[in-house]
Amino acid sequence: MADTEVLPDIEREEKTGSKSDLEPGWLVICWNDPVNLMTYVTHVFQTVFGWNRQKAEVHMLQVHRQGKSVLARTTMEMAEHYVHELQKYTLHATMERES
Amino acid sequence: MKLIRTLKGGFVFRLSPREKLLLSETVKFYPLVPASHHHLNKEGKSAKADENQRLLEESLAEHRAENRRLVLAMLDEPKRFRETKTGFELKLTHSEVEWLLQVLNDVRVGSWLALGEPEHEEMPEVTEENAKYYFALEISGLFQSFLLEALGVSEKSEWAAE
Numbered sequence: 001m002a003d004t005e006v007l008p009d010i011e012r013e014e015k016t017g018s019k020s021d022l023e024p025g026w027l028v029i030c031w032n033d034p035v036n037l038m039t040y041v042t043h044v045f046q047t048v049f050g051w052n053r054q055k056a057e058v059h060m061l062q063v064h065r066q067g068k069s070v071l072a073r074t075t076m077e078m079a080e081h082y083v084h085e086l087q088k089y090t091l092h093a094t095m096e097r098e099s
Numbered sequence: 100m101k102l103i104r105t106l107k108g109g110f111v112f113r114l115s116p117r118e119k120l121l122l123s124e125t126v127k128f129y130p131l132v133p134a135s136h137h138h139l140n141k142e143g144k145s146a147k148a149d150e151n152q153r154l155l156e157e158s159l160a161e162h163r164a165e166n167r168r169l170v171l172a173m174l175d176e177p178k179r180f181r182e183t184k185t186g187f188e189l190k191l192t193h194s195e196v197e198w199l200l201q202v203l204n205d206v207r208v209g210s211w212l213a214l215g216e217p218e219h220e221e222m223p224e225v226t227e228e229n230a231k232y233y234f235a236l237e238i239s240g241l242f243q244s245f246l247l248e249a250l251g252v253s254e255k256s257e258w259a260a261e
Binding site for chain 1: 132137138139140141151155158159162197200201204205207208211218219236240243244247250252253254255258261
């Protein structure tokens with residue numbers, strides 16, 4: 001058995017591989033599906049993001065009038081989480097890297 | 100369907116026999132939205148994007164399977180709908196209201212997709228083939244409104260012009 005244990009270089013790989021993922025450069029976007037009730041979209045925004053009614057309504061109306069709304073600017077991991085939660089409610093949500 | 104009591108952890112709704120039948124028939128459509136409908140991003144074509152998409156679909160499939168199990172349990176559970184002189188009482192916790200909203204919206208969006216994703220003014224003619232989707236679209240929206248009203252989310256008058 002060797003005196004010195006050689007550990008795999010996991011730590012370094014993780015640091016370089018996840019740096020950009022940890023930066024808040026990801027946008028969570030909700031797109032308009034005309035079939036969704038306005039009250040439903042408001043409720044989902046409140047539930048998923050913990051927003052008050054007023055803020056949720058502002059974003060709901062933006063989706064309704066402009067076709068989409070940027071709901072969050074966050075890390076890749078959190079963006080994936082939010083998109084997944086919104087899609088559980090069958091809202092049309094995607095994420096993209098901020099340009 | 101009418102909210103008759105608010106409990107500490109949920110709600111009690113009153114339903115007529117006809118409303119109970121309509122709710123049961125509507126949730127039986129679930130799940131209606133195809134698993135491939137949802138995407139993490141608009142353009143992702145990389146191997147990582149494909150992998151993330153696969154994980155998303157798997158996760159949503161698990162979630163829908165669980166919702167489906169809860170729907171069937173709700174319909175089969177004798178005590179869930181308590182019979183009264185005029186109809187039924189349906190007791191739902193807050194989290195059950197959330198999954199029922201998700202189920203109903205899946206049925207609503209799935210029906211809309213089946214009808215060809217029309218805008219309001221472009222709804223296709225009702226035919227024997229698509230009538231069930233019209234039914235599901237309208238009835239799911241109606242029950243969503245009842246539940247949302249119980250949660251205190253109601254439509255504002257100024258939205259009517261939207």
